[in-house]
Amino acid sequence: MKKNTLVMLGGFIIAGAIVFLLMAATPGSSGIELTMKQLLATQGQHKDDFVTVEGLLIEKSIKWNPDKIQLKFDVKDNDGNIMHVVHNGIKPDNFSEGVITILQGSPTTKDTFKAETVKTRCPSKYEGKDMKDYDPKKHEKLLNQPPHEK
Amino acid sequence: MYLFANATIYIGLALAIYSLLIMTLGISTKNQKLVNSGKGGVIALFVCAGLAMSSLFYLLGSSQFQYEYVRDYTSSELPVIYKLTALWAGNAGSLLLWTFFLTLYMMMITFSRKMNGNPMIPYIISILLANAVFFFFILGFVAKPFLLLDQIPTEGKGLNPMLQNPGMIIHPVTLYLGYVGLSVPFAFAMAALIMKNMDDFWIKMTRRWTIIAWLFLSLGNIFGGQWAYVELGWGGYWAWDPVENASFMPWLTATAFLHSVMIQERKNMLKVWNISLIIISYALTLFGTFLVRSGVLTSVHAFANSNLGLYFLIFMGIAVIMALYVLMSRYNLIKRSAGEFTSFASKESSFLINNLLLVGAAFAVFWGTIFPLVSEAVRGTKVTVGTPFFNKVEAPILLSMMFVMAVCPLLAWQRSTIKNLRENFLLPAIVAVIAMILMVVLGMTKAWAVIGYGVIALLLVTHYLEFYRGVKARRKMTKENPLLALYRLTVKNRRRYGGYLVHLGIACITMGIIGSQNYDVQTMKTIELGKSIEINNYRINYDKLDQKKEGINDIVYAQVTVFKDGKRLGSYEPEKVFYGHWDQPSSEVAIISSFKEDLYIVLSAWEDDGRATFIVKVNPMMSWLWIGSFMIVIGSLFAVWNGRYQNVTPRYTGVRREVF
CATH class of the missing domain: 2.40.50.140 (Nucleic acid-binding proteins)
Known part of the structure; x- marks a missing residue:
C-alpha cells in the first residue's frame, strides 16, 4: 500500500509540474x-x-x-x-x-x-463563393497588373 | 431523386429510433426476437446511410446544380474525383459521411465473427444507435444535405482550390473514421459497465478497436499536416489552431488509454482511470466537432458558423453525464480486486508516468484552446495564447514522454533490480551520451535539440536491443536464421512489436519536428530576372517568369534552377494557380526533398518588369516526419492484423444473459 501511495504521490508531482508549466507559460505567450x-x-x-x-x-x-x-x-x-x-x-x-x-x-x-x-x-471558406462578381477577364487583368495599383 | 434521397435520411432517422427502442426493450424484457429485430434495424440503417451517400455521390458526380450542396461545392468542369470528394467539403456532407461510418462500424460489430453470441452486443449497439439517432436527426433537421434551390443555376460555385489536393481527398475521411472509431470503445466501455462485466474479452476487443480508431486519427492528422505543408505555402505543418487541437486532444488521450489498458490487462489496475480515458476521448471528439462547427473560436479553419455546434455540445453533455452516472454507480464493483504497485522502477510505473504525461499534454492543449473563452467569461477580454505557448508547454512534456518511451521497454514488469537496470541501460545510455557529445562537437548549440536527439538516440538503441535480444533468445532455441527468427518472433507477438514499430515511427516524427522547428532557415527576397538567391549552401537562379493554361486554370510560374554547393540539382517551377471561378490565386510550392532537408520555394508575387518575390525555406529533416508516419501505419496495422497469433481473443466468459 505504501508503495502505491508513493507512486500516486509521484504522479501528483508530475501533474503539479505540468500545471506549473502551464501557469508559467501562459502570461509570456499570451495576447x-x-x-x-x-x-x-x-x-x-x-x-x-x-x-x-x-x-x-x-x-x-x-x-x-x-x-x-x-x-x-x-x-x-x-x-x-x-x-x-x-x-x-x-x-x-x-x-x-x-x-x-x-x-x-x-x-x-x-x-x-x-x-x-x-x-x-x-467568410465562406467551406461554403462556396458568390458567383455574381465573377469576371472571366479578371484573371487576365490580374496577371498583367502589378499587385500594387497606386 | 429528391424524394428518394431525402427519404433515406428520414427513414434512417425513424429506423434508428425504432432500433434503439426495440433493442432496449429487448434487453429489458430479455426477448431475443426484439433484439434480433433491432439487429435487422442496424442492417437497414446501414443501407439507408449507404443509399444517402450514393445519392449525394450521384448528384455531385452528375452536377445536378439544382441541389444547394452540389451548387455550393462543385462546378461542371471540376475533375470527377474532386466532384465526388466534394461530398465532405461542407457541413452537411461531412456529417453524412460521419453517419455512414457510424452505421458501418455498427454493422461490423453486430455481425463480426468474434462477437457472435456475445451478450454485450445489444448493449453496445444500443449505445451506438443513440449516436446514430443524433446524427440522423442533425441530417434531417439541421444540416440537410439534399436541399433544392428555387432556381436551377447553370453553373456551380466550384470547389475551394485549397481543397483541390490529393491530401484533402483522404484527410477528412481518415479523420472521421478516427472520430467515429472512438465511439466504439466508448460503447464497449459503457456496455461493460452496464453489464457489470469487465473481463479480458472486453479489454482485448476494446483495445483492438481503439488501435483502429487511433490509427485513423493519426493518419487524419498526418494527412492534414502534409496538406498544409504542400498546399498552403507557409512551410509549416502544424499551427496549434483550435481545429487542429481538436483532433490532437483525443489522439493524446486515446494513446494514453492504449498504454494504460495494458496495465489493466496484466495487473487489473487503473480500471476507473481507463474507463475515464475512454469517456474523455469520446467526449473530446464531440467537443472538437463543437469547436469546429460553432465558430466560437477564431480559427483559420472555421466552417461556416451555424448552430450545429450547439447541438454537439448538448449531445456531448448528455453523453458525458450518462457515462459518469454509469461509472459512478458501478464504482465499487470496479474498485474491487485492483492490483498494486510493487516497485517504482517497473513497467507499471513507467506506463503510469507516460499516462500522466499524455493526459497532461492533452490538458495543456485543452487549456490553451479554450483559454480565450474562459478569459472572456472571467475577465471580459479574450486572451489568446499562441503557438509559443503550445511550443513552450508541449515540448518538455512530449520530450519527457519520449524519454519514458525510450526507457520503458527495458523495464521489467513488477520490479526491476539494480543489476537488471545496469545490464539493460548501460549500453543505451553510453550511446546516447556519445551521440549528444558528437552533436555538440559538430556544432549543434541548441540545448533542446541536443537533448531531444539524445533521447531519440536512447530510444533507437533500447528498441533495437529489444528486437536483438528477442531474436537472439529465439535463435538459441530454434537455430533459425536471423531474418526468419525476426519474422517469427514479431508475428508471434504482434501487438508488442507492432507497438515498438509505432514507437520508432514517433521517434522519426520527433526527429523531423525538432529539426524543422529549431534549424529552419527562411529568406524572403524580391529579385530581378537572372539574379539569384542564396540560402545555406543552395543557390536559386531565377531564369524565367511565364504563364500557361491547364484546363480552366491559369498558372503563373517562375522557372528556377537550383544549385547545391555549386552542383546543379535541377530546374523547378514554383507556381501560382488561378483557378477558374476563383479570383484569388493559390501557391503551388516547389519542394526539393532529401533525407537531410527540404528546400521549399514559394513564388509569392511578381511585378511588371519581371521582378519576383520568393520565399525560400530550408526545413531540415522534414522527410523523417513522413517516414515516421509511414512506420506508424505499418506498426499499428501489424499490431491489429488478424493473422494466426498466439493471443487469440478469448471467448466471452463473463456473466451470461439471455439475449445476445
Missing part, C-alpha cells in the same frame, strides 16, 4: 483578442500587448513594396471604422476585397497596426 472597435477605442492601453484583431480587407488600399517586402493595407469593420495595417511580409493567397483578415501584432501608433502575421479567412 488578447479584441474587436476593431475595442482596439481603436483603447489603443493606448494595448501598446505593449500582442493583439489579435479581425477586420475586413479594403482591396483598394493595398500597397505592396516588393523591394522592402512590405505590405500596407487598410481594414474596416461593419461599423465603418478603418485601421491601417503594416506587415513586413507577403500577401496571403486569398487577399481580396471583403475577406476577413486575422491580424496579430501590436498597435504601435494611432490607427496603425503593425502585424506580425496576417492570415485570411474567407
